[in-house]
Amino acid sequence: MNKPTLHTILxxxxxxxxxxxxxxVVIIDVFRATSTIATALYHGAAKIIPVDSVELCIExxxxxxxxxxxxxxxxxxxxxxxxxxxPAEYPRSFIEGKTLVLTTTNGTKLLHMALxxxxxxxxxxxxPNLNSxxxxxxxxxxxxxxxxxAWKNRFNLEDTLFAGAVINQIxxxxxxxxxxxxxxxxxxxxxxxxxxSFARSTTHWHRLSKFGLDKDLEYCVTRNxxxxxxxxxxxxxxxx
Amino acid sequence: MNKPTLHTILxxxxxxxxxxxxxxVVIIDVFRATSTIATALYHGAAKIIPVDSVELCIExxxxxxxxxxxxxxxxxxxxxxxxxxxPAEYPRSFIEGKTLVLTTTNGTKLLHMALxxxxxxxxxxxxPNLNSxxxxxxxxxxxxxxxxxAWKNRFNLEDTLFAGAVINQIxxxxxxxxxxxxxxxxxxxxxxxxxxSFARSTTHWHRLSKFGLDKDLEYCVTRNxxxxxxxxxxxxxxxx
Numbered sequence: 001m002n003k004p005t006l007h008t009i010l011x012x013x014x015x016x017x018x019x020x021x022x023x024x025v026v027i028i029d030v031f032r033a034t035s036t037i038a039t040a041l042y043h044g045a046a047k048i049i050p051v052d053s054v055e056l057c058i059e060x061x062x063x064x065x066x067x068x069x070x071x072x073x074x075x076x077x078x079x080x081x082x083x084x085x086x087p088a089e090y091p092r093s094f095i096e097g098k099t100l101v102l103t104t105t106n107g108t109k110l111l112h113m114a115l116x117x118x119x120x121x122x123x124x125x126x127x128p129n130l131n132s133x134x135x136x137x138x139x140x141x142x143x144x145x146x147x148x149x150a151w152k153n154r155f156n157l158e159d160t161l162f163a164g165a166v167i168n169q170i171x172x173x174x175x176x177x178x179x180x181x182x183x184x185x186x187x188x189x190x191x192x193x194x195x196x197s198f199a200r201s202t203t204h205w206h207r208l209s210k211f212g213l214d215k216d217l218e219y220c221v222t223r224n225x226x227x228x229x230x231x232x233x234x235x236x237x238x239x240x
Numbered sequence: 241m242n243k244p245t246l247h248t249i250l251x252x253x254x255x256x257x258x259x260x261x262x263x264x265v266v267i268i269d270v271f272r273a274t275s276t277i278a279t280a281l282y283h284g285a286a287k288i289i290p291v292d293s294v295e296l297c298i299e300x301x302x303x304x305x306x307x308x309x310x311x312x313x314x315x316x317x318x319x320x321x322x323x324x325x326x327p328a329e330y331p332r333s334f335i336e337g338k339t340l341v342l343t344t345t346n347g348t349k350l351l352h353m354a355l356x357x358x359x360x361x362x363x364x365x366x367x368p369n370l371n372s373x374x375x376x377x378x379x380x381x382x383x384x385x386x387x388x389x390a391w392k393n394r395f396n397l398e399d400t401l402f403a404g405a406v407i408n409q410i411x412x413x414x415x416x417x418x419x420x421x422x423x424x425x426x427x428x429x430x431x432x433x434x435x436x437s438f439a440r441s442t443t444h445w446h447r448l449s450k451f452g453l454d455k456d457l458e459y460c461v462t463r464n465x466x467x468x469x470x471x472x473x474x475x476x477x478x479x480x
Contacts, residue, residue: 010250010395011254013253013254013257014251014253014254014393014394014395017253017392017393017394152257153254153257154254154257154418154419154420155250155254155419155420155423156419157419157422157423160419160423177443177446178394178443179394179395179396179397179400179442179443179444180394180395182397182441182442182443183395183397183400183423183427186427186430187423187426187427190426190430201422202419202422203417203418203419203422204419206417
């Protein structure tokens, strides 16, 4: 039997090179959207509605019962929204049963692009839910695209490292002719035992740590501490 | 004094994210355009005219004295042209004093995009002319973009490894806040002592080795065997 294929997409701006039709796309935004999504769902959030504009976030927040609005730009809660983009803001005691309307830039953009390009399934991945992502991909027998959200379309290492972590676990079950994937896996192998210290050398870490987010970032490179599978369907991310 | 900046662009499709105005752009197309360009100039070619269409290649070949036309698609000389894209086709006994009108896809496209985006200087880089590229960049005190030609806009490892080789030599003289550059250098450091065997695992090698080009590819990852600096000016690449 032919194995399904696996590719890694290093930036939303490279998505259109690939044919994602009928494939699973994994949206990766390690710092911090997909880490926060996994964490809020792991702690019992009813669902998460990812939106790309502040206006829509407020509108949906007003019209959705038991919901909260959240989003950050440059490490600060956006004016008009209630909460930020930190996984630490969403413990079970606060988020259980609630709907989180979340606006992010890079991750939400990629998610909507993947949908527009015909992806048949969309899930989100981050180190806190690494194993759930791998187990799901192994069960499906479908072509896979690991989609790095990047930063304003620029390649980033943290998303690439997560792609590499997935490849490192599941590569034997896929056909992989993709230099991006080969690179991602080697970068992960190189740093799998020092993810935290290596992540401190990335450009995004420097950008965010200015806002005192070191604890957050450390959490975001910790494996399997919020191990659920967020799946996108009809505008919502819910636990599969 | 502030150091100039250095960035690595992993695909022509990511060029427009960066402001290349007044900067030096290094065009990198390791398999095989920029390796062939360095080699032909090292062996005494008068100049090289890079063009993006077969029609223009033939037209310029007809109108330029003492010129030859060259270009390949899928490892074969293009119908209507005289020679291919192999550095081995251009020994001194053949190419000295001649003008090479060369059509390539990925490299020429990136070169024209960099020009259109306002790059003030364009040079070409490959392992055979690594030291010349590094020495020149160190002398200029200008911002630098290492531009990987990629393959049909897909990230490739051989161009990235060359970017990493440059960074590895000159990084202390530049300000580098760029995850692409950090990754490229680490991939180069990981493989600098086994470039040939590692390159055999890349997707492009598999694509080209089907056409019996292993010797060519081995040459293309050999450092400093054609150590000249090809510089683009008014439509021509000449030795600086």
